[in-house]
Amino acid sequence: MKLPLPPVPTALQPKPKRPGEGERVKPLDQVKEAGVATVDWVDERTSLSGAARWVMFRKVPKGTNWFYTLGSASLFAFLSQAVTGVFLAMYYDPSITNAYESTRHLTNEIFLGEFVRGMHRWGSSVMVILVFLHMARTFFFGAYKYPRELNWIIGVVLLILTMTMSFTGYLLPFDQRSYWATVVGVNINGTGPMVGPFLSDFLRGGAEFGSTTLSRFYAIHMLLVPGGLIAMIGAHLYLVTRLGTTAPPWLRAKTAQKDTV
Amino acid sequence: MADGRKEPKSKYTLDRGMPGAFEGETVTRRNLMNLTAQGAGIVAVSAFALPALGFAAGSALFDRPPATWSPVGPPEDFSPDEYVPRVITAQHGIGQVGKTTAYVRKFNPDVDSPPNPPGIENEFIALSTRCMHLGCPVRYIQAAQRFVCPCHGGVYDFRGDVSGGPPVRPLDHFYTRVRDGQVEIGPRYSVNSEFRRFPSYRDPGEDLDGIGQYMYPGRFSTPKKD
Numbered sequence: 001m002k003l004p005l006p007p008v009p010t011a012l013q014p015k016p017k018r019p020g021e022g023e024r025v026k027p028l029d030q031v032k033e034a035g036v037a038t039v040d041w042v043d044e045r046t047s048l049s050g051a052a053r054w055v056m057f058r059k060v061p062k063g064t065n066w067f068y069t070l071g072s073a074s075l076f077a078f079l080s081q082a083v084t085g086v087f088l089a090m091y092y093d094p095s096i097t098n099a100y101e102s103t104r105h106l107t108n109e110i111f112l113g114e115f116v117r118g119m120h121r122w123g124s125s126v127m128v129i130l131v132f133l134h135m136a137r138t139f140f141f142g143a144y145k146y147p148r149e150l151n152w153i154i155g156v157v158l159l160i161l162t163m164t165m166s167f168t169g170y171l172l173p174f175d176q177r178s179y180w181a182t183v184v185g186v187n188i189n190g191t192g193p194m195v196g197p198f199l200s201d202f203l204r205g206g207a208e209f210g211s212t213t214l215s216r217f218y219a220i221h222m223l224l225v226p227g228g229l230i231a232m233i234g235a236h237l238y239l240v241t242r243l244g245t246t247a248p249p250w251l252r253a254k255t256a257q258k259d260t261v
Numbered sequence: 262m263a264d265g266r267k268e269p270k271s272k273y274t275l276d277r278g279m280p281g282a283f284e285g286e287t288v289t290r291r292n293l294m295n296l297t298a299q300g301a302g303i304v305a306v307s308a309f310a311l312p313a314l315g316f317a318a319g320s321a322l323f324d325r326p327p328a329t330w331s332p333v334g335p336p337e338d339f340s341p342d343e344y345v346p347r348v349i350t351a352q353h354g355i356g357q358v359g360k361t362t363a364y365v366r367k368f369n370p371d372v373d374s375p376p377n378p379p380g381i382e383n384e385f386i387a388l389s390t391r392c393m394h395l396g397c398p399v400r401y402i403q404a405a406q407r408f409v410c411p412c413h414g415g416v417y418d419f420r421g422d423v424s425g426g427p428p429v430r431p432l433d434h435f436y437t438r439v440r441d442g443q444v445e446i447g448p449r450y451s452v453n454s455e456f457r458r459f460p461s462y463r464d465p466g467e468d469l470d471g472i473g474q475y476m477y478p479g480r481f482s483t484p485k486k487d
Contacts, residue, residue, distance in 0.1 A: 096355045179358065184395040184412065190464035193476040198322055200464050205321045207462075207480060208352045210359070212321075 005050055006057050054241065061247035067141070068245060070134035075233065077127035081165075082226065084120040092172065094218035096211040099174035124166055131162050143246040151239040154232055161229045168221035171214065182217070183209060323481050329353070332443035333365060339385060339444065341369035344401045347387075349435075349446050362390045363435055363446050364401050364408075372420055377457050382438045387446050388421045389433035396465040399432070408432065422454065429468040430454060 043049045091106035091113070093099060106113040135155065138144050144152035171182040186209075190200030205212030274282035274289045281291045333347040344364040352359030365387045376383045388408075390398045397412035407424065408417035416425035421432035431454060436447035451459040453469035461479030463469060468477065 096358060180397060180412075184397065187395040187465045190477075191466040194478070197464060197467065197477055197480070201480065202318050202321050207325065208359075210352050211355045 005053055006059065008053065009057065058241065058244060061245060061251070063248045063251040064245065065248065067137045067248075070130060070137050071240070074127065074130040074134050075237075077123060077130050078229065078233065080123050081120060081127060084116050084123065085222070085226075087116055088120055089222060094172070094215050096174070096214050099172065099214060103173045103175075124169060128162060128166060131159055135159065140249075141246060142249050148239070148243055148246070151236060151243070154236050154239070158229065158232050158236060161225050161232065164225050165221060165229070168217045168225070171217045172221065174214065179209075182213070325480070326352075328448045330438070330440070330445040330447045332440075332445050333363070334444060335442055336367075336385070336439060336444055339365050339367045341367040341371075343403065344388070346401070347446070351449075362398065363387045364390065365437075365444065365446070374456055377455070381436060381458070384439060385437040385444050387435040387437050389435060389449055391433055391465060393423070393428040393430050393432060393465045394426065420456075422456075429466060429473070430470070431456065433462055434458075 039049075088106065091102060091110060093102040103117075107117050108114070138152065138155065167182075167185055170185075171178045186200045186203050189203060190196045192199060201207060203213070203216070204210070205216045271277055272287050273284075274286045275284050279289055281289050283290070329350075331349040333349065334345075339345055344366050347363050347365050348360050349363055350359055351361045365385060368384055368386055373383075373386065390400070390408075392399045392410040392412065392415050394410065394413055394415045397410050399408040399410045399415065399417065401408050406419045408421065410416070410426065410428070414426045415423070415428040417428070417432055418424045421434070423429075423431060431452050433449050433451050435449055438445050438447065449462045451462040451469060453459070453474065455470075457469075459469060459474070459479065463477050463479070467473065
């Protein structure tokens with residue numbers, strides 16, 4: 001089914017020129033013309049403007065409020081984690097002998113290191129909290145119901161991936177706290193019946209906590225889970241755009257009342 | 262069709278009216294090409310994905326380091342009534358992280374039962390400090406004759422049996438032996454609440470009584486007992 005594209009808002013529609021102004025070309029107009037020509041050149045070859053309009057100019061139900069920003073806030077927290085994480089990786093050394101020392105070095109001696117690491121460290125907690133609040137909003141507003149069940153399921157996968165990120169990232173500073181927390185966390189995984197013992201061996205890279213454990217956690221934290229997160233966020237956003245958002249339940253209750261009267 | 266039965270379908274694609282059919286074919290060229298291409302794709306993906314999976318999980322699940330024995334002192338150092346802490350290297354090549362503490366004492370016939378199943382040297386008892394709740398290091402307190410875990414309050418008695426808190430089984434043991442006048446500590450083994458020995462040691466939190474021993478299977482390979 002192909003839906004008609006929503007109209008371009010009047011503020012963004014091109015205005016007709018005033019009579020008698022057609023001849024003179026101002027420098028500002030030239031710059032504008034160049035920009036329009038570039039966008040047109042790309043659009044002619046990709047038809048991206050339709051997609052952009054489809055994503056951006058959506059109908060939003062009455063009663064939309066600040067609670068509806070929690071999803072964007074989670075996305076922003078993820079972007080912040082991604083950017084700071086990439087730059088932390090430039091100084092971090094995931095070897096069992098240098099992990100702690102390189103973390104200390106980048107925190108204490110690199111310009112703005114404490115800030116960037118602090119953003120990543122506290123940002124991870126912020127992201128988990130925001131994801132939970134976003135989930136609570138979806139639950140209490142009944143926004144998981146038909147036709148949005150699949151988006152709820154994707155959201156649960158995203159929650160699990162976020163927790164995996166928190167779990168694997170916690171080991172990387174390799175101090176006493178992260179070491180013992182990981183020992184406990186891996187053993188919690190091991191208590192799962194039948195698969196647990198093999199899961200904990202897989203996580204540690206062997207029967208004992210060893211040098212492979214750290215590099216394994218680093219690879220999961222840096223490469224495996226972020227790829228999954230980005231793909232799942234893409235699917236999540238696609239479904240949000242496709243299905244739209246729901247009105248708050250108190251507003252829907254009001255319309256339902258009006259219908260029956 | 263008075264009896265309501267369908268005529269059996271012809272095996273020839275032409276008779277079944279399939280697009281792209283030739284006379285005498287039972288499989289259309291289109292279907293054959295499709296299956297061949299999909300199959301080749303599956304083979305190509307498996308060619309890198311399966312080895313990569315095996316690489317990630319194989320040695321973690323199947324490889325076991327060889328058993329090592331660490332001397333911890335002459336037999337005179339140890340008494341049957343008191344534990345002596347000894348630091349041994351459980352995992353080589355990773356520095357301080359690979360070290361662990363063992364509490365060693367002499368076999369005490371008043372409290373200890375003979376090894377079950379028999380067949381191991383049991384002159385000395387070496388207990389692991391790994392708490393059987395979730396793996397934090399326990400500490401022995403001589404005045405109370407108890408092992409106490411700092412994380413979640415697990416308590417063990419003199420034999421290493423659980424006397425309180427969340428742990429699911431007694432503290433792990435190490436094999437011991439006496440060689441060249443030195444007590445040596447070897448690989449780890451687990452015991453259940455009846456002190457039955459499980460040579461393939463289990464991770465903390467895994468119950469070994471009743472159904473637990475089947476719910477938490479041992480590893481695929483275990484180091485040989487030398």
